[in-house]
Amino acid sequence: MASPTSLPSLLDSMKAQAPSWEQIKRTPLFILTNYSNVLMFLFFVGAGLWQNKRKRDEAKKVPQHSALPAPDFPTITELEKFDLKTTEPLKLRPFKPKYHLTMDGDTALETLDPNDLLLMDKNYQPRITHRRRIIEQNTTIAIGVNNDKRIRPAVCDLYSFLTGTYLPLRYPTMFRIHHTEYEYGKASVLQNLVTGEMLPTSATGASTPTFALLRTLGRHLDEDFLLLLPETNAQGGVKKDAKYVLEAYVACCPSGFNPAEKLGKKLRDIHGPVPGYAEKLEGSMDRFFAKLEDGKYVKRANWSVSMDGELFQPGLGTTHALEGDEVREFTGELDPDKTFVRCERQTLHRLPKSKALVFGIKTYLYPLREIKEEGLGEELAAAIDGLKEGNIPEMHFYKRGGEWGTAVKKYLRS
The missing domain is CATH 1.20.5 (Single alpha-helices involved in coiled-coils or other helix-helix interfaces)
Structure with a gap:
């Protein structure tokens, strides 16, 4: 069978065979x-x-990944070619030879690029699977919200920005906005391209409980969120020199504290068990929280050692010790693949409308063997000794250094 004639060939043929004017x-x-x-x-x-x-x-000139406008928030830059499968987790190494309890903590407080508010990596899927299990089995610990009429606008503020703007813009290969129209008007939904699930982008209606909004964030993001508001007076106004109060949270990776027991408490009460907090940190932290401006994002990191690698540790005795507790030195065979340096990447920013503060925490676990193979064994060993040599020597006991310190240092220096 003869191949079909192309359009240009057909036109040339017709032109050659075209009749003259006389014809x-x-x-x-x-x-x-x-x-x-x-x-x-x-x-x-x-x-x-x-x-x-x-x-x-x-069509090629039109952005393929739209997002809802959020004029009160910083502009977000798209990571068009972000590859979740090949992106390694962030490596935090906040080790110092002496531990000083200050606003700088383990690492100096740094300005955070709003684009990097949330970090994604190849552990995303197993992590959210873990988080969903925690939420299912420990709901009353993992999620909490106060009966404060001020807190719903704050949660809605955060939820709408993340689902409607930040996620589809920053990570378009993971999240995509779909616009549709119902009988009652237009609506938008966010698709999680990793799980295939759809979730609403609007949190302004009264039909979705605040608790459910926090639950959705906890199920789709590998990040814990704690929302704080300044305390109010009897008339409902913000007190002069108000202290900040934890009013809502989703926390699937608590370390040594039960967030449900902290709900409704001021910062000083939340940090009550921390040695030296009242003397060294309370005043500067209260002042910093009160003065943090809209649009300014900051971050810091801390570290501890985990002998089991469990992310969900709401019990105080699992990772911290208080005066009177018995801390027994570990004398068994240390497994460097099952002993971890646990680091928290902590972020802080103020929501533009509700003025609530959002404290974000992403937890990383690094096998001890990895630290040593990077050549940082002596640096970490010195930091363990340094827990006793800073401005709060009790921090070594509080972090249960007496339990794991000797065994970990021996391995690192071997």
């Missing part, structure tokens, strides 16, 4: 009409092909 004058009218019909057909085919090409070219 056209002698041609019957019905034949001329047929010629006209063919030429009109070819014209419309060509016009159609040109129009389709123009539309395709214009």
Whole structure:
């Protein structure tokens, strides 16, 4: 069977065979009409092909991943070619030879690029699977919200920005906005391209409980969120020199504290068990929280050692010790693949409308063997000794250094 003739070849052939003017004058009218019909057909085919090409070219200029406007928040830059499967987790190494309890903590407080508010990596899927299990089995610990009419606008503020703007813009290969129209009007939903699930982007209606919004964030993001508001007076106004109170949270990776027991408490009460907090940190932290401006994002990191690698540790005795507790030195065979340096990447920013503070925490676990193979064994060993040599020597006991310190240092220095 002969191959079909291309359109340009067909046109050239027709041009070569086109009749002369003398022949056209002698041609019957019905034949001329047929010629006209063919030429009109070819014209419309060509016009159609040109129009389709123009539309395709214009479509390439239109952003493929839309997002809802959030004019009160910083502008977010798209990571168009972000590859979740090949992106390694962030490596935090906040080790210092002496531990000082200050606003700087283990590492100096740094300005955070709003684009990096949330970090994604190849552990995303197993982590959210773990978080969903924690939420299912320990709901009353993992999620909490106070009966404070001020806290719902704050949660809605955070939820709408993350689902409607930040996630589809920053990580378009993971999240995508879909716009649709119902009988009652237009709506948008966010698709998690990793799980295939759809979730609402609007949190302003009264139909979705605040608790459910926090639950959705906890199920789709590998980040804990704690929302704080300044305390109010009897008339509902913010107190002068108000202290900040934990009003809502989703926390699947607590370390040594039960967040449900901290709900409704001020910062000083939340940090009550921390040695030296009242003397060394309370005043500067209260002042910093009160003065943090809209649009300013900050971050810091801390570290501890985990003998089991469990992310969900709401019990105080699992990772911390208090005066009177018995801390027994570990004398068994240390497994460097099952002993971890646990680091928290902590972020802080103020929501523009509700003025609530959002404290974000992403927890990383690094096998002890990894630290040693990087050549940082002595650095970490010195930091363990340094827990006793800073401005709060009790921090070594509080972090249960007496339990794991000797065994970990022996391995690191071997």
